Amino acid sequence: MIAVIMAGGSGTRFWPRSRRAEPKQFLKLTGERSLLQATVDRIAPLVPIDRVIVVTNARFVDRVARDLPDLPRENILGEPVGRNTAPCVALATAWTESRFGPDEVMAVLPADHHIGDEALYRSVLSAAEAVALRDGGLVTIGITPTRPETGYGYLELGEEESAVKGHTVRRVARFVEKPDRERALAYMNGGNHLWNSGMFVWTAASIRAEIERQIPDLATGMNAFRDARDLAAELGRLYPGFPSLSIDYGVMEGAEAVRALPGDFAWNDVGSWDALRDLGSLDEAGNAVRGDAVLVDTSDCVVAGDGKLIAAVGVRDLVIVQSGDAILVCPRDRAQDVRLIVDRLSESGRDGIL
Amino acid sequence: MIAVIMAGGSGTRFWPRSRRAEPKQFLKLTGERSLLQATVDRIAPLVPIDRVIVVTNARFVDRVARDLPDLPRENILGEPVGRNTAPCVALATAWTESRFGPDEVMAVLPADHHIGDEALYRSVLSAAEAVALRDGGLVTIGITPTRPETGYGYLELGEEESAVKGHTVRRVARFVEKPDRERALAYMNGGNHLWNSGMFVWTAASIRAEIERQIPDLATGMNAFRDARDLAAELGRLYPGFPSLSIDYGVMEGAEAVRALPGDFAWNDVGSWDALRDLGSLDEAGNAVRGDAVLVDTSDCVVAGDGKLIAAVGVRDLVIVQSGDAILVCPRDRAQDVRLIVDRLSESGRDGIL
Numbered sequence: 001m002i003a004v005i006m007a008g009g010s011g012t013r014f015w016p017r018s019r020r021a022e023p024k025q026f027l028k029l030t031g032e033r034s035l036l037q038a039t040v041d042r043i044a045p046l047v048p049i050d051r052v053i054v055v056t057n058a059r060f061v062d063r064v065a066r067d068l069p070d071l072p073r074e075n076i077l078g079e080p081v082g083r084n085t086a087p088c089v090a091l092a093t094a095w096t097e098s099r100f101g102p103d104e105v106m107a108v109l110p111a112d113h114h115i116g117d118e119a120l121y122r123s124v125l126s127a128a129e130a131v132a133l134r135d136g137g138l139v140t141i142g143i144t145p146t147r148p149e150t151g152y153g154y155l156e157l158g159e160e161e162s163a164v165k166g167h168t169v170r171r172v173a174r175f176v177e178k179p180d181r182e183r184a185l186a187y188m189n190g191g192n193h194l195w196n197s198g199m200f201v202w203t204a205a206s207i208r209a210e211i212e213r214q215i216p217d218l219a220t221g222m223n224a225f226r227d228a229r230d231l232a233a234e235l236g237r238l239y240p241g242f243p244s245l246s247i248d249y250g251v252m253e254g255a256e257a258v259r260a261l262p263g264d265f266a267w268n269d270v271g272s273w274d275a276l277r278d279l280g281s282l283d284e285a286g287n288a289v290r291g292d293a294v295l296v297d298t299s300d301c302v303v304a305g306d307g308k309l310i311a312a313v314g315v316r317d318l319v320i321v322q323s324g325d326a327i328l329v330c331p332r333d334r335a336q337d338v339r340l341i342v343d344r345l346s347e348s349g350r351d352g353i354l
Numbered sequence: 355m356i357a358v359i360m361a362g363g364s365g366t367r368f369w370p371r372s373r374r375a376e377p378k379q380f381l382k383l384t385g386e387r388s389l390l391q392a393t394v395d396r397i398a399p400l401v402p403i404d405r406v407i408v409v410t411n412a413r414f415v416d417r418v419a420r421d422l423p424d425l426p427r428e429n430i431l432g433e434p435v436g437r438n439t440a441p442c443v444a445l446a447t448a449w450t451e452s453r454f455g456p457d458e459v460m461a462v463l464p465a466d467h468h469i470g471d472e473a474l475y476r477s478v479l480s481a482a483e484a485v486a487l488r489d490g491g492l493v494t495i496g497i498t499p500t501r502p503e504t505g506y507g508y509l510e511l512g513e514e515e516s517a518v519k520g521h522t523v524r525r526v527a528r529f530v531e532k533p534d535r536e537r538a539l540a541y542m543n544g545g546n547h548l549w550n551s552g553m554f555v556w557t558a559a560s561i562r563a564e565i566e567r568q569i570p571d572l573a574t575g576m577n578a579f580r581d582a583r584d585l586a587a588e589l590g591r592l593y594p595g596f597p598s599l600s601i602d603y604g605v606m607e608g609a610e611a612v613r614a615l616p617g618d619f620a621w622n623d624v625g626s627w628d629a630l631r632d633l634g635s636l637d638e639a640g641n642a643v644r645g646d647a648v649l650v651d652t653s654d655c656v657v658a659g660d661g662k663l664i665a666a667v668g669v670r671d672l673v674i675v676q677s678g679d680a681i682l683v684c685p686r687d688r689a690q691d692v693r694l695i696v697d698r699l700s701e702s703g704r705d706g707i708l
Contacts, residue, residue, distance in 0.1 A: 294698050296698060309680040311683070313691045315684060318669070327662055327664045337650070337668060338667065345648060
């Protein structure tokens with residue numbers, strides 16, 4: 001199996017820790033290893049490092065190489081511009097075909113998620129590989145909902161197929177866009193929906209067939225990448241013309257055969273500062289603390305300092321972050337609105353701090 | 355008239371801006387000038403600089419000299435240890451007597467307050483000088499209450515005496531300790547109470563007589579200071595043995611004749627970070643902002659940065675301060691509780707950050 005790690009993020013939701021020059025996948029939010037490093041570490045027992053591909057923006061190729069010194073340099077694919085995940089998958093498919101042929105299984109994995117139970121995660125991935133080989137088509141890892149989350153897409157499940165390696169296999173009836181709270185609650189209680197985690201498993205031939213059928217323009221590019229003598233030149237020539245399209249919307253929703261394996265391995269997409277309360281330990285007042293902090297009568301906060309002392313008295317449910325030359329304060333339930341700050345800074349031409 | 359500026363504060367209520375090495379009187383909280391500098395500036399039309407005395411802790415003598423380069427060095431009196439304001443007044447009285455004789459009028463003024471209407475302030479001080487000369491006894495400047503403040507002591511007023519220079523003169527019936535809210539409200543509405551601002555005017559002879567009568571031990575020290583050839587040596591010998599006593603509690607409350615002049619010159623004791631909202635301008639959302647800040651959907655906050663960008667989304671009524679290597683976040687109505695942080699840091703031996 002090949003592991004395709006999608007590390008193209010340039011997100012702003014962890015500003016001021018994440019910056020344009022240091023997006024989320026490179027942050028050490030959960031321990032000594034960056035999210036990217038942790039992603040590679042966690043699949044290492046299944047996929048040796050020379051079968052790992054990292055797709056990232058061209059300007060982060062050196063940064064990825066620094067994070068992953070054992071990764072062969074030619075396994076880092078630099079996109080000249082970001083075009084969401086469908087072109088990224090097409091590129092990785094071309095690379096896989098040219099080196100390992102069309103029957104190779106690819107596990108497509110985001111670089112910036114957290115997994116609590118790594119052994120179970122590998123067991124599910126391994127079962128998904130077997131399903132991809134046995135049944136063809138596209139396989140996705142779904143997460144059993146543990147809360148009525150309105151921020152994710154959902155998979156509506158269809159008929160059950162025979163289990164593989166002890167893991168349930170379900171057909172996916174359809175993809176559901178982010179629901180309102182009432183429907184999210186019904187999905188959670190109904191037992192027939194999974195969170196769409198963005199982790200996929202398929203053979204190169206299976207995903208190629210769907211791309212050819214659904215996004216012919218992208219398929220042309222995919223062929224050019226597969227046959228290129230100078231891949232970087234082809235990327236520079238073709239990438240800017242690609243549509244910006246997610247693999248979910250561009251391929252998965254219209255695919256002919258999609259199967260899902262439920263995963264209950266404590267997945268977290270590390271979507272905002274608030275996620276830090278779900279990763280790692282809390283103090284006795286429910287605060288997630290990174291760095292140097294003195295908290296008095298302060299509860300249920302996320303406090304993350306980077307060299308400075310953060311002191312708080314009498315606050316709750318706040319995010320307080322210091323990183324380098326900037327400080328962020330917001331309520332936990334508005335952690336997503338960090339982008340409003342980033343927008344404001346961008347509008348006023350303060351790119352140096354982004 | 356002599357101006358005695360009491361600059362002995364080592365307060366912690368403006369941590370992390372105020373530090374042990376840089377207490378409040380040296381901070382530029384309200385503009386380009388420190389509170390101490392502003393205090394001297396504001397009395398300059400009444401009192402030439404060579405008649406200004408600053409009493410401070412011995413370790414701040416150089417710091418005061420740097421803030422006030424025109425002040426004669428011998429006018430900076432360094433206390434070897436802090437013993438509250440009564441010993442400070444005794445020392446200043448001795449200094450005044452030895453240079454100008456017992457009939458000299460002294461205006462005793464805190465170094466760390468803010469005055470909105472400086473012309474009116476000088477007019478009241480000038481009237482107080484005339485009262486001190488006409489009537490003897492002790493004169494205090496009281497502030498007409500504008501809110502039911504429970505954090506100050508009050509002056510209960512007695513009979514009215516003949517006005518001086520257009521300013522009302524009242525006997526003080528008694529000093530009242532910090533009241534509860536109900537009494538504070540009654541004081542504000544009753545028109546018979548003033549805030550005790552800690553600003554006093556008297557002749558050296560008048561305050562000497564009260565110190566001799568009420569605190570004989572301190573009077574002995576006062577005589578020694580007056581007659582000393584080597585004042586620093588006498589201070590080192592006697593100061594540690596003095597009781598720690600405020601001039602209010604030690605002298606004013608038991609004094610035989612105290613008069614008050616009401617002052618309505620927009621006085622502010624700059625008691626905590628929250629005071630910044632009463633000094634200087636607010637943005638359209640009611641935030642008092644110092645330094646570099648980006649505020650989105652944020653109102654009625656005090657935001658003070660010192661070199662770093664402070665960004666906030668969706669918060670209100672918070673104090674957010676960055677200064678040097680530390681950050682403070684607390685609700686405005688708990689700004690006084692900064693001392694809890696300072697206590698905690700002190701207990702854990704982190705003196706470097708205090």
